[in-house]
Amino acid sequence: MVTRILIVDDHPMVIEGIKALLQQAEEITVAGTVTDAFTALTFLKSNEVDVVLLDINLPDLSGIELCGKLKREFPRLKVLGMSTFKERSYITRMIEQGASGYVLKNVSREELIQAIGQVCAGQMYLDAEVSQVLVASPLPRPIPILTSREKEVLAWIAEGWTNNQIADKLFVSPLTVDSHRKNLLAKFGVKNTAALVKIAVQNQLV
Amino acid sequence: MVTRILIVDDHPMVIEGIKALLQQAEEITVAGTVTDAFTALTFLKSNEVDVVLLDINLPDLSGIELCGKLKREFPRLKVLGMSTFKERSYITRMIEQGASGYVLKNVSREELIQAIGQVCAGQMYLDAEVSQVLVASPLPRPIPILTSREKEVLAWIAEGWTNNQIADKLFVSPLTVDSHRKNLLAKFGVKNTAALVKIAVQNQLV
DNA sequence: TTTTTTCTCCCCTTTTTCGGGGATTTTTAC
DNA sequence: GTAAAAATCCCCGAAAAAGGGGAGAAAAAA
Numbered sequence: 001m002v003t004r005i006l007i008v009d010d011h012p013m014v015i016e017g018i019k020a021l022l023q024q025a026e027e028i029t030v031a032g033t034v035t036d037a038f039t040a041l042t043f044l045k046s047n048e049v050d051v052v053l054l055d056i057n058l059p060d061l062s063g064i065e066l067c068g069k070l071k072r073e074f075p076r077l078k079v080l081g082m083s084t085f086k087e088r089s090y091i092t093r094m095i096e097q098g099a100s101g102y103v104l105k106n107v108s109r110e111e112l113i114q115a116i117g118q119v120c121a122g123q124m125y126l127d128a129e130v131s132q133v134l135v136a137s138p139l140p141r142p143i144p145i146l147t148s149r150e151k152e153v154l155a156w157i158a159e160g161w162t163n164n165q166i167a168d169k170l171f172v173s174p175l176t177v178d179s180h181r182k183n184l185l186a187k188f189g190v191k192n193t194a195a196l197v198k199i200a201v202q203n204q205l206v
Numbered sequence: 207m208v209t210r211i212l213i214v215d216d217h218p219m220v221i222e223g224i225k226a227l228l229q230q231a232e233e234i235t236v237a238g239t240v241t242d243a244f245t246a247l248t249f250l251k252s253n254e255v256d257v258v259l260l261d262i263n264l265p266d267l268s269g270i271e272l273c274g275k276l277k278r279e280f281p282r283l284k285v286l287g288m289s290t291f292k293e294r295s296y297i298t299r300m301i302e303q304g305a306s307g308y309v310l311k312n313v314s315r316e317e318l319i320q321a322i323g324q325v326c327a328g329q330m331y332l333d334a335e336v337s338q339v340l341v342a343s344p345l346p347r348p349i350p351i352l353t354s355r356e357k358e359v360l361a362w363i364a365e366g367w368t369n370n371q372i373a374d375k376l377f378v379s380p381l382t383v384d385s386h387r388k389n390l391l392a393k394f395g396v397k398n399t400a401a402l403v404k405i406a407v408q409n410q411l412v
Numbered sequence: 413t414t415t416t417t418t419c420t421c422c423c424c425t426t427t428t429t430c431g432g433g434g435a436t437t438t439t440t441a442c
Numbered sequence: 443g444t445a446a447a448a449a450t451c452c453c454c455g456a457a458a459a460a461g462g463g464g465a466g467a468a469a470a471a472a
Contacts, residue, residue, distance in 0.1 A: 011290075012310040017223030057290075084217075084263075084290060106217045141372045146419060160401025162458065176420050182460075192428085193459075195366025201407040222424075353448060368428060382450050388430075398458085418469070429458065439448070 004031040004048060005121045008040045008066070008084070009055035013107065018053065021109045028116055037066040044074055050120050056083035056090055056098070064093045071098035078119045084135045091126075116179030131141040143188035143203050151205065158197045158206040209326045212274070214246045215261035215288070220311065224259060228316045231383060234322055243272040249281055257324050260305070262289035262296055270299045277304035284325045292339045297332075322363030347385040349409050350393035357411065359386040364403045364412040 005028060006088040007015050015033045021029050023077035031049050034040045037058050044052075052070060067079050081094040081102040091102050100119040103112065104127060109126060112121045126134070146154065161183065167174040181193070190196050200206045210371050211234060213221050221239045228234050235394040240246045241263050250258075258276060262269035273285050297308050306325040309318065310333060321331040332340070352360065362372045369387065373380040377384040387399070396402050406412045 011310050012314060013220055013223035015223065015228060016226035017217070017219035017221065020222035020226050021219060058210075063379070064423095105219055109216060112219075149419065151253065157400050158404045160397045160404070162398070166456085173421055174417085175422060178459080179420075180464095185460080191366045191460090192368070194363050194399045194403045197403040198364045198366075198407050201404050206405065207420080326470095355449065370428085378449085379451055380433090381452060385450075391430080416469100416471070418467105420465100420467075422464080422466105424463085425461085427458105427460070430456080432455090433446085433453080435450100437448100437450070437451075439446100441446075442444085 001027075003028045003050045003116060005029070005032055005051045005053055005076050005102075005116060006040065006043060006047070006049045007033040008037070008058070008063070009033075009053075010035045010058055012193075014055070016113045018112070021112055023118075024109075025113045026030055027110050028113065037070075040066065041069065041073070044077070047079065049081055049193075051078045051116055053080050053116075056081060056085075056094065062098055063092070067094060068097040078122075079167045080115060080125065081088050082189070085128055088133055090132065091130055102130050104129060137181075141189065143199075143205070146184070146187065146205075150184055150187075153177055153195070154184055154200055155206050157181065157193060158200055207233075209234045209256045211257045211259055211322060212237055212246065212249060212253070212255045213233070213239040213259045213262070214243070214269070215239075215259070216241045216264055217261075220261070224318070227318055228322075230331075231319045232316075232318065236306060241252060243269075243275075246272065247275065247279070250276070250283070253333060255283065257286055257322055258286055259286050259322075262287060262291070262300065270303055273300055273305050274303035281345045284328075286325050286369065288329065290363070292336055294339055297336055308336050309333045310335060345397060349405075349411070352390070352393065352411070356386050356390055356393075359383055360390055360402070360406055361412050363390075363399060363408055 007018050007030060009015050012035070016030070019030055019033070022030060032043050033048055034043055037128065040052070052062050054067060055082055058066065063081065068082065070079055079099040081089060081099040082105060084105050086104060101115055101124055103115050107115070107127060115125040115127065144184055153166060153168065156169065163174045163177040166177045169193065184196055185192070188196055188199055212299065213224050213236060215221050218241070225236055227241070228236060237253055238249050240249055246258070254409060258274060260269050264272065269287065269289070274285065276283055276285060285305040287305040289296060290311050292310055300308055307321055307330055309321050309331070313321070313333060315334060324331040359372060359377070364373065369383040371382045372383045376383065390402055391398070394402055394405055396405065
């Protein structure tokens with residue numbers, strides 16, 4: 001029984017690399033390689049594939065979104081996430097979208113083959129470094145849900161504008177802006193603007 | 207005349223990928239492949255190499271540092287930087303350290319061969335996307351040099367502590383902390399703490 | 413249509429930051 | 443050993459933010 005895989009990565013270099021790594025493994029064949037999400041979807045409509053090796057960073061659609069799409073359209077398909085980063089949010093979001101595993105791009109040949117085999121067999125595969133990240137980093141406080149006005153105010157605050165200046169920009173009273181600021185502090189559970197901005201920047205909210 | 211190259215990258219996948227991409231090019235031979243800075247240096251002491259394909263992210267030493275080291279030890283060697291990111295600071299720092307070019311890891315076979323040839327011939331090579339970044343993004347204000355005390359204070363500020371609280375932690379007068387804070391604002395050229403923290407977080411200073 | 417959320421505005425007081433200085437003592441570097 | 447840089451502390455006043463409320467209108471959701 002041969003495992004047919006599809007490689008989705010926008011780096012030709014990486015594609016070639018994976019192909020080279022898997023050359024010796026006769027239980028795995030590379031059914032195809034594509035460099036963007038759209039082509040991946042069309043490819044899968046006309047080809048039988050067992051496992052998709054999916055890069056997180058794609059030009060058109062993020063790997064995470066594509067993963068969800070794939071699992072909805074082809075539920076029996078297994079997805080093995082892949083990226084350079086061992087960022088907690090990436091990994092968990094990938095898994096939430098139905099991925100069966102996650103490897104870093106510095107995997108060895110042996111580990112990659114092992115991962116594909118395991119995923120294909122219906123098991124979960126996380127490489128050692130990745131699972132370490134999952135257990136090591138404490139669950140961060142979830143990012144609160146902000147209203148559109150709050151996001152707007154937050155962005156201006158991070159730019160260094162005062163309540164008065166922001167009020168001018170938004171054509172509202174400075175008191176209103178101050179309310180939003182206070183709500184932001186409360187939602188994020190922080191003591192002052194400095195801590196607020198730190199979290200906002202770290203979470204790419206600005 | 208054959209160009210001998212050394213590939214320095216900690217991802218076996220990428221190494222295999224480059225080798226595969228360069229297989230057809232008979233004017234280029236891969237003299238060796240190493241996965242860390244230290245091995246790269248020892249390899250170069252006993253092997254003749256024309257061009258080093260150098261990843262920016264290495265486990266032991268950053269590619270940027272290694273680039274400087276290489277150019278000092280082997281001035282005739284050409285370095286072609288390589289990474290996934292088209293971040294201005296990466297690119298410029300690589301060039302400052304004597305790199306002859308910079309390509310993204312999503313280069314095509316043709317472009318990679320072209321780049322190696324050009325670099326080997328003593329010319330500079332920057333791929334289209336990279337040079338676009340260089341001209342498109344305005345020169346960001348360089349990150350000011352901070353004293354150790356300033357870094358310390360900055361970290362506490364970003365955590366949300368007030369001058370008084372920081373003073374307690376550092377066993378100094380709140381007025382001292384305030385001085386540092388003002389110096390930080392001046393050095394970064396920002397109006398208030400919010401903007402200060404934003405830049406600090408964006409530049410990984412905290 | 414009713415309920416809930418969001419957006420808006422207001423009060424008061426206290427704390428903190430900011431914008432200008434200036435000055436002394438340690439370190440560090442030459 | 444001396445000069446430069448860093449760290450320390452101080453003054454004043456004005457501006458801004460924070461803490462802790464309340465409350466009405468508008469929009470979105472149920």
